[in-house]
Amino acid sequence: MAIPSTETLEAEQASFDATVRVVQEWWKTPRQAHVKRPWSAETVAALRGSETLPVVSNPAALKLWDLLREHHKNGTTELTFGVTDPVGLSQMAKYMRTVYVSGGLSGFSENNYPGMDHADYPWDTVPKVVDKLFRAEVWHDQRQRQLRMASPLEERAGLEHWDYLMPIVADGDMGFGSLTVGMKAAKALAELGAAAIHIDDLALGLKKFTTGQGRTVVPTSEYADRVKAIRLQLDVLGAETLIFARCDTDHADFITSVTDPRDHAYVLGATNPDFLERSWTLREAIKEAITSGKSAAESRQSWMEAAGLKTFDQAVEDAATTAGLPSAKLADYQARVGYGSSLQQRRTAAKLALGETVGNIAFDWELPRSAQGQYLFRQTVQTIVERALVVAPISDLSWARMDQPNYHDLKAYHEAVRAALGPDRMFAFAWGAEWPFPASAGWTDERRKNASAILAREFGVVWQVQPMYMIQGVNMEIEKSAAMWTSEGIGGYFDKIQAVAVNRKPHRVDGYEKMSWCGGYLSDAFFSAVAGEEIAKK
Template sequence: MTIPSTESLEAEQASFDATIRDIETWWQTPRQQHVKRPWTARTVAALRGSQTLPCVSNPAALKLWDMLKEHHKNRTSELTFGATDPVGVSQMAKYMRTVYVSGGLSGFSENSYPGMDHADYPWDTVPKVVDKLFRGQVWHDQRQRQLRMAMTPEERKTAEHWDYLMPIIADGDMGFGSLTVGMKAAKALAELGAAAIHIDDLALGLKKFTTGQGRTVVPTSEYADRVKAIRLQLDVLGAETLIFARCDTDHAEFITSVTDSRDHAYVLGATNPVFLEKHYTLRRAIDEAVEAGTSVAEARAVWMKDAGLASFDEAVSNAATAAGLSDKLADYTARTGYGTSLQQRRAAAKAVLGLDVAFEWELPRSAQGQYLFRQTVQTIVERALVVAPLSDLSWSRMDLPNYYDLKAYHEAVTAALGPERMFAFAWGGEWPFPESAGWTEERRKNASKILSEFGVVWQVQPMYMIQGVNMEIERAAAIWTAGGMGAYYEQIQTPAVTRKPFKVDGYEKMSWCGGILSDAFFAAVAGEEIAKQ
């Protein structure tokens, strides 16, 4: 026998209408009012269940928002590390106010099959790390509160008092698949404690941060849809979780598709008429090298040089110069602004210059079908502007960052969006900061301060938990194996437990390991009052 809902149609409608009003009111709060949504509150209300539970990450998200806004006002930055270990995070709380959960670090340390950051770990890897860290933060906050409340107010003045509830910024990578997978990942992150999520424009299954060739981005439209999906999911949850929109076109050599005309200006093609006539593809050149047993890398480099690889606009410029028509290029440029398709560019070249420009972007395609792509600062700026209305911070990933590129990017986005726009940035672990890239000794020393002046309010060094921790463990291992307990006592244990003003926390310290908290539970059950004041 079925049991229908006892809710009347009138009550159902009233509840739905109330939800719409609540959402509309929420969107007008200081935290949400800058977001420009392409959907209505009615749509979001229809996607919610009849009851929306409070999102556990909301207090941390609001805390993070206020923190970053304060940094923006003062032209300062929040500095943090990437972390996956609750013990390490508990120590970061003494100096830092946020935590970053890196997908790369999670892939190294939290995956059954660890490896380089290709985002080939299960989609719930980072959410599980966020859950672990968040629960650890809550526990540290709990045992600290209990310990302090067992003291008199006078004793509390000099006792340890750390803010363990540091907002967690989580790596959402490229969303791990279809929009629904990305939405599920965002839901898990927000419900498990992430105060912010960053989402990038790299291609699923083609992420490559190793030394070889092949970093690939998706079309602008696909990147925009990812950000839309994450924002929609957060709206459905009623989550305050921030979105950091990260663009990875810097150092990207491929794009998966030419479906979006906004990308056409940066797709590379062969311009050598002989190659076009013979349809001599890069793939064919590589196959010939493999068959002959010669260097594939060399064959690739030779093909790219001989093919006259260029963007269509570069091909037009070269053809116009050769034909003595350079004076007409300004008219061509005026007709081919942002979003002009290749077909429209061909028509403009024909109309203005009278030329059928040799160009074919199919010839350089990879074995996986990617098109060759030329990144420029302008591509990063354009993508940042597309997704800015639905995101909270803009983030350009720049490997081996050029100072002048960094400056140009942040100034261009700020000019387009206004001085209120905030930015995030991640520093790598092996960047040389050469003067040839604009990094004078003075700029290198003040790199983080310079970015703060550009409007960057959050900076992360995700590699410390590999570089720094590994270095310290190696040092400790050498001390232990060379000198045994005597050396350990003198060089590690004694400095740790006698350190002023607070010794390094460890499980021998009852207040840190929760021993006092455990005793308090027993005492409370026995009927004792455990708080002094």
């Protein structure tokens, strides 16, 4: 026989109303007040269960928020790098106050089938790494505290005292392609210890960084929905977890669809009348090349060069110039269109401003579509700015991904977003792994050497990461050690590693043989406590 709840309807409603009030008050706190939500507290309360469990990451999230706000006030920045290994994590605590879990790094080191970062690892890969690292932080904090409490107060000043509870910033990738998977990933990350999640606008299944072309973004509307879905999930959990809204539009070559008019100004189309008359598509050109044994890449390049690829606005400008129309005509067109004007609205505006003949622009964005159906996309700093402004009200930090950062583009992006949102907006940034900082990109020697400080002081970038140190830096050190060991054996190891680690001052290097680091003292303390011994000293 089923046993119904004994809760009365009045009690149920009272409980719901109380939850609504709790949510409303929470949203007024300094941590949450800047977020502009498109839903009500009633909606959040209705999506919660009758009991809201504490979120383990909340203390770390609040700690991160205060840390970043302090950096923002001082014009300084938090520097960290990517990590997946608890051993490496324990050393970072001596110098860093946050850690980063990269999806790409996790795919290399924590995946049964490692490979290039195509985000083709299981969606719970990063949450599992976060769980492992968070538990390692808690354990290191526990064994350090036990060691310190086992010493009299006057002796503790000489003992190690690191803050192992470093907030974890986790890579949420692109939400793995659907709102429900993205929400589940956000839930897992928050519940397993992530103080912040970053979410991007790349297309799942089309994340190709191994070829000259391939980076594909989703429409602005889909990106906005991703960020909203994560915020909604955090609200339902009662999680303080920060959202870093990352835009990967820089160096994007494709967009999945043209469903959102806000993207229409940047979609490239063929303007060669011969191509339009023949309806000769890029896909057909590549297929013909493969069939005839020619290079698909060369055929693709030749087609693109001959197609006269332009945005519609570029085609309008060229048509007006070719026809010798006065600049006022082009200005008239530009006044009729703006952010969010659809292609059809742009076509109508061109005819009204330039006349029916000149304004009948030859333009077809279907012809250059890829084999997977993506549209060609013209990336500009303005596209990054526009997307940042769309998701800023629902997120906490803005982040423009620029694997090959041009100083002038960085400056233009941050200044434009700050001009629109005000000086309180905070930013994050990641430095690529193989960028020479050329002078052609605005990098003088002085700017390169002080790039992190410049971004903090001039642009408000409060959190900066080098995601791939654990591949580049650690691999380099292991290679050196492997070469030394195989050539010098235990004698070389003793002189160059063991003796240095054990005799280092003021603190010997952490390692398994070090009782405090490996938890030996903690284990002994448990045995002593079970035996009835008092283990804390005063």
